[in-house]
Amino acid sequence: MNTNAATSEPAGIAVPREARDRDRRYLFGPFVDFFCLGGVSLLIMPLLLLVPASRYELQFSAFMLLLANFINHPHFAHSYQLFYRGFRSKAFTRELGAGMQARYLFSGIGVPILLAAFFAYCILRGDVKLLGQGGNVMALFVGWHYVKQGYGMLMLDAALKRNFFRETDKKILLVNSYAVWIAAWLGANAYVSSRQMAGLQFYTFDFPQWFVVAAELAALATSAAAAWAIFQHWRSSGSLLVNGVMAYAVSLYAWLLFVRFNPLWIIVVPALHSLQYLIVVWRFELNVGRSEVAHAHTGSTSVLARLLGSELAAHLVLFAVGGLSLGFIGFWGLPMLLNTYMPYDQALFGGALFVFVFWIFINVHHYFIDNVMWRRENPDTRRFLFG
Secondary structure, three states, X not given: OOOOXXXXXXXXXOOOHHHHHHHOOOOOOHHHHHHHHHHHHXXXXXXXXXXXXXXXXXXXXXXXXXXXXXXXXXXXXXXXHHHOOOHHHHXXXXXXXXXXXXXXXXXXXXXXXXXXXXXXXXXXXXXXXXXXXHHXXXXXXXXXXXXHHHHHHHHHHHHHOOOOOOHHHHHHHHHHHHHHHHHHHHHHHHHOOEEEEOOEEEEOOOXXXXXXXXXHHHHHHHHHXXXXXXXXXXXXXXXXXXXXXXXXXXXXXXXXXXXXXXHHHHHHHHHHHHHHHHHHHHHHHHHHHHHHHHHOOOOOOOHHHHHHOOHXXXXXXXXXXXXXXXXXXXXXXXXXXXXXXXXXXXXXXXXXXXXXXXXXXXXXXHHHXXXXXXXXXXXXXXXXXXX
């Protein structure tokens, strides 16, 4: 079967070519794409401005922590499900080429070893401050991940609609992403000295004020250049990539810069980022499931497929349950088990050391995983996202 089979309609259903081409311009349709890629942020943000943060922050935090089990944590878990599926052939053969093999080896094995070594060093040495600064490094990678994802969503929208940017414009947009990310992180370090996370201090770094101001000016200048590049692309192509531009804008500005001004917004942003990620993952996995069903050579049907009516539905349900389960194990189950049975100095590190460690580990590792999976050189991405 050719590489377009993953998105073809089931046999026996005649779908006009124009309808198929239109559907392939979106992940799930114009409205679903708009709201999931960032449009919901435009609705929630003004509403939060009307809520007195000091009065409702505790209740809001509890609600979002509960919601995280169904949105935030599965988004991390799904990345592990995709990355480590078929990992042996990806990392230990030249099936994907030497470059991709090296990336899979480093991100899949090297990064976890380095992170584990860092945490072990901090705990064994009793270095609470270094461990707390590890939380700040997590914030660095989280911001980096946000802007790269926002840029990626714009490029994805351009690819789906066959409305590509020039290489020069892409460089401008990417440089602006990095500039805004660095300015946001430096600004957070300048305005917040430390904060609590799972009972441990989340230490920041002390940067000179001139350095922070310079980064903010650079972000302002590159933002103007990025806006001009988008405008020129719109004028030359005759079509504005609404969903992609909106995803790019909210990822850089609403999710990184605006968080300083509203504590409730800080709590909401991770869920919005996760929702943006999940719509891409679920389009990818839907195409994987269709491909597997199309390539199946057996007439037997699983019990779950008989209950749900199709092998594709069974595939997707198993994927969803796997994400929910792995998310709970990684963020709560395993760290709480270690907190209970692994002896450590609770007077020094507090009562939730391993929750702190696991949350940082997963957030940092997630960046490296995604940096491998969603590259255009990755044949799985080309086939199941664009095919």
